[in-house]
Amino acid sequence: MKLTSLRIITKDIQQSVAFYEKAIGLTAQWYTEDFAELSANSITLAIGSTCTMKMFGENLTASTGSKNSIIEFLVANVDDEYERIKEITTDIIQQPTTMPWGNRSLLFCDPDGNLINFFTPVSSDAIKKFN
Structure with a gap:
């Protein structure tokens, strides 16, 4: 087993992605308007909007x-x-x-x-x- 990603769920994805780009000095790869990733050597930091949680089930949209x-x-x-x-x-x-x-x-x-x-x-x- 290999840990490959950590995902943060946020209400304001634009703000969160901009924050992490500045904080860790990486540029995000956007896949949709609700999902982006910042990839480093050992792990990827994924950032998804609360909308993405609906794909996993109801009542999972809190951030x-x-x-x-x-x-x-x-x-x-x-x-x-x-x-x-x-x-x-x-x-x-x-x-x-x-x-x-x-x-x-x-x-x-x-x-x-x-x-x-x-x-x-x-x-x-x-x-x-x-x-």
């Missing part, structure tokens, strides 16, 4: 964001990313902080309230884990 999961991106320098991200959003949950497990992390929210973590390994164990 309230999630505080019980975090979308994580490994970045070269989290402190540099912080300077860039604070120009994109004011919804910063945690400024760059070194966590007990050895990653320096920046936590913020996308326009729908989903948590995003940009992190850089800084301890020797964390650096080994991600090399």
Whole structure:
């Protein structure tokens, strides 16, 4: 089994796609007006409007964001990313902080309230884990 994609459902797909293009520096591939993808080396971030959820069944159209999961991106320098991200959003949950497990992390929210973590390994164990 291989995890290939993470999909975010949003009420405002134009706003969300524009946010992620700026945040992660990739250009979205649009497939329909309700579905786009931003593909990186290891995974694709898919963004669908609430309309796409109707294809999976009724009562699945809510888009309230999630505080019980975090979308994580490994970045070269989290402190540099912080300077860039604070120009994109004011919804910063945690400024760059070194966590007990050895990653320096920046936590913020996308326009729908989903948590995003940009992190850089800084301890020797964390650096080994991600090399």
